[in-house]
Amino acid sequence: DTEVTQTPKHLVMGMTNKKSLKCEQHMGHRAMYWYKQKAKKPPELMFVYSYEKLSINESVPSRFSPECPNSSLLNLHLHALQPEDSALYLCASSLRIAGYNEQFFGPGTRLTVL
C-alpha cells in the first residue's frame, strides 16, 4: 500500500466550529507532515512529526492543533478559524524526517471557512 489517505475531501466550517482533518498511511513511514496550500502557490509546511513526536512547528497559530495518535495516523484539529485559513490542506509522509527521502502526499482536504 503506497497511498496516503485524507478525510474529508471537502470541509466547510464556520469560524466558531471545531473540526478535524485526518490522514493515514500504512507504508511504515515514521515522518508525517501537514502542509497548507493556497491557489497557485507552493505548499507551506505547517508541522512535522517524527516517530510520533512533534519535530517542527512552523510558527502556526494555535487555532491549528496537530496530533499523531500512532505511527500511521495524523490529525489536524481546527478551532476558531478565520476565512483566510481557507486553503487545500495536504498531508504527506516519508520514510524518515530528513529531506533525503521523497514525500508521499495525500489528495488533500479543501477547507472553506465562512
Place this chain on the structure above:
Amino acid sequence: SQQGEEDPQALSIQEGENATMNCSYKTSINNLQWYRQNSGRGLVHLILIRSNEREKHSGRLRVTLDTSKKSSSLLITASRAADTASYFCATAALDNAGNNRKLIWGLGTSLAVNP
C-alpha cells in the same frame, strides 16, 4: 521560506513538443526533488537528484543539476495532454546545525499541453 524559484512561471506548448522548466536555489543542498501537481490535487514525486549527480532520467523525464550555478532543469520530452500540471522543485537544504529536516519549495511552473 521559499528558496527555489522556477522559471518560467507558466508554459504552454503543443502535444509532442518538449517542455523545459528551470529551478534555482540559494543554499547548499543534499538533493533536489521535482514534484507534479494536477489541479487541486496532491503532489506526486517525480524524481530526486543528489548533489553529487549531474543528470538523471526517468521515462520521458530528464533532470540536470548544476551545483556551481545552484540550478536544476526538468525536461519532459514528447509531452502529452496528461502532462498538464504544476511542477515544483524542492530542495533538501542543510540548516545551521547541519541537519536536513525539511524541503524548501520553489514557486512552481504551470505547464499546459494543448492537444
